Amino acid sequence: MKFIIQRDQLIASVQDVMKAISSRTAIPILTGMKIEARSNGITLTGSDSDISIESHIPTEEDGIVNIEDIEEGSIVLQAKYFPDIVRKLPEKTIEIESDSNLKVTIRSGKAEFNLNGQDAEEYPQLPKLQSDDSFKIPTDLLKSLIKQTVFAVSTMETRPILTGVNLKLENGKLNFTATDSHRLASREIPISGSSNEFPSIVVPGKSLNELYKILDDTEENVEISVTNNQILFRTKHLYFLSRLLDGNYPETSRLIPEQSKTVLQVKTKELLHTIDRASLLAKEERNSVVKLSTMGNELLEITGNSPEVGRVVEEISVQSIEGEELKISFSSKYMLDALKAIENDEVKIEFTGAMRPFIIRPANNDPILQLILPVRTY
């Protein structure tokens, strides 16, 4: 194998593929990165067996030559050293060559690295998904869906299914839902031009977090394919495969109250900053609890209290308060997460009493829903 490649192109691809590589893995060769040279370009592969990422650099694209002097072949290199080496090489082009003894030479300017490679034949084959029943959504929309839900997954391994995000595609609607059983985040978008459906699947939160990091903020489409145990996200040069979580995701729709006793509408940012300040004095507790009280029809009072340190109280003007008076306590962390996930200027919050879950939605009725269970403080 041999090729000469533009350093910046290689750096970008290496960074993407590294997201799938872990230094702790049961399969030693997976601590390496596979490099495959074909006449049409170079493909880098990384995998921790839960997530697999392939990044392709075409030989030529839009009239620009990325790679020259290709001799086909493949090799696996230690991922621990390769990214730093590529990043610190002195010149803009890099020559990579491997011989029949699996010795790899990386040259750039006067610098020459000789590395021990591993046989690419020993690298596991990635499953090739059938992509017949796939659908497409714009990359930036997929990133929003992830960002607005994935923070609510559970970090506890006691109920593994809750560490994933529940995806459904039914009746032309794609739904993302995550819950750790104390709060829930969900969003639905219409998918047009696809007769496709898949039932409830669960994608590990970790996979979606890594996917979020390597996707660009672009309107170009991501193609998504689902089988019964894997999901594939494919962009022009990227192939991101994740296993699915086994098990049945709990039915969450019954958690969502259908009636409400108190409804308020408030500026998102104003509430966010007020909650943030109220949370300052309760750092000791894990999810520092704050209290919200309605004061007539136009004011809320937000308070935080930490007996040893002190107390904070702040009034905030709201657009409207309808229904019963209310005093309720909740985790400021959950509330801050929920408010950050809503891009709209105003939010509508619907309460059904101090002991019942409450719902936060954007005031423009976008189908984003954040649900939080209150904390009993009386």
Add this chain to the structure above:
Amino acid sequence: MKFIIQRDQLIASVQDVMKAISSRTAIPILTGMKIEARSNGITLTGSDSDISIESHIPTEEDGIVNIEDIEEGSIVLQAKYFPDIVRKLPEKTIEIESDSNLKVTIRSGKAEFNLNGQDAEEYPQLPKLQSDDSFKIPTDLLKSLIKQTVFAVSTMETRPILTGVNLKLENGKLNFTATDSHRLASREIPISGSSNEFPSIVVPGKSLNELYKILDDTEENVEISVTNNQILFRTKHLYFLSRLLDGNYPETSRLIPEQSKTVLQVKTKELLHTIDRASLLAKEERNSVVKLSTMGNELLEITGNSPEVGRVVEEISVQSIEGEELKISFSSKYMLDALKAIENDEVKIEFTGAMRPFIIRPANNDPILQLILPVRTY
């Protein structure tokens, strides 16, 4: 005590003073920050008993009013919460008030924090140094002196005296020297207009690191005063006091070889980047060792080697090589630290054989000296 103050002014002062405050201290009140209001301004004080910092905000400066409605008094506040509170307050002005029960109220906009304070009478008095025998140097020059030497202090508590930087003022010259017994960094500058002298003192490296962070990059002077157990750095609004380390600093001048057998001159950045690349394959070892070999009169070869991973070799053109041929191994970390401390474009390196310490100086003969002990690899 009561006053109304510009938030941004207060944030800057609080950040500086926090550098002296530790949450782990034998004297509980030192986990707090002392706030003192006088008609001429507000003074904040923090201390961990090794370092003490006072920051003063004048009531009025250059015609700009910083503080209003002052009622004199003082209080000590929990430093764990105060910085975040100040930073997150909603408005540009902040009102701080304490009552006779040590209750403190902080108001800004509609936010109100009620905190439990502590009696300022219980806060230790900072020793007031006589500043009769002080001298002055520009702040940016002091920062250079610190940056070029402090990295070489020892981090091991086995010889506590080596965790400090040795300062001397003799014959109109100020000298900073640090060594961890494997390498040494030193710089000397002339001090004009001062008849002052002080013998060898040792300032904790930690103190100088914190001082470096809070000093601005300005040509304005810092006033330095020394007693037998403390050193004071004073700028317009800042008072930084550090204890000195007890004990005799070792005589370092005899470590510095007076003759050399091989002398080379090389571009600083080029050597730095080459050493950096050569160090990549030896991450496992603590101070990854690289090897330097002269190749005739114009080339150096730098190599790094890690049996399991591979080998890197790079040639580098030098300005000149004089004297004997040389092969020498040394810690790449020490070499990188030394080269980073030298601002000049070219460095001169003087060797006295593969087993003897070698010296790195700027080629322009500025009195900066970096010394490194080689590693025995044969």
